[in-house]
Amino acid sequence: MASSDKDISYSDLKSLLEKGSGFVVDVRTKDEVDRGRIPGSIHIPVENVESDMSLDAAEFQSKFGVGKPSLDCSELVFHCQMGRRGAVATEKAKSLGFKCARNYAGGYKEWSEKGGK
Numbered sequence: 001m002a003s004s005d006k007d008i009s010y011s012d013l014k015s016l017l018e019k020g021s022g023f024v025v026d027v028r029t030k031d032e033v034d035r036g037r038i039p040g041s042i043h044i045p046v047e048n049v050e051s052d053m054s055l056d057a058a059e060f061q062s063k064f065g066v067g068k069p070s071l072d073c074s075e076l077v078f079h080c081q082m083g084r085r086g087a088v089a090t091e092k093a094k095s096l097g098f099k100c101a102r103n104y105a106g107g108y109k110e111w112s113e114k115g116g117k
Contacts, residue, residue: 006090008077008102010110013038016075023069023076025049027089028108032081038111042066046085049078049092071097079104079111 008016016022017040024041026033033043042064044052052063060068069076076098078089083105093101104111 006087006103007105010104010106010114013077013104013111016077021075023066023073024104025076025078025089026108027078027080027085032108036108036112038079038108041079044089046080046089046092049089050096053093053096053098069098072100073098074100076101077104078102079107082107082109 013022013024017024017038022040024038026037026041026043027046027049028043029045030043037043044064052060053068055063055068057068060066076093078086078093078101080086080089083103086103086105086107090101090103
């Protein structure tokens, strides 16, 4: 199921964030996010991915305080705690037309273990 065009590695994600690029969506629960998060990520619970990623640009900006990624955004990354919900969210985004959406399969668990800050 995991394939390189759908997943992004820890080092690639860290590199994107260090460059100030990357649009990272945390699909965990609010309680999980409150315990720690990848800096710069926005929180959209997995069950809201379809509705929130379908918002028009103005509604998205108003709700999340950031511009909505374009359908061809090559730096759109979803993640959860260990990869499974992130994969579900990535597939939901792809079904909405975000053709380059990727999953950070290592999730917040790997991020925090490797000290990614």
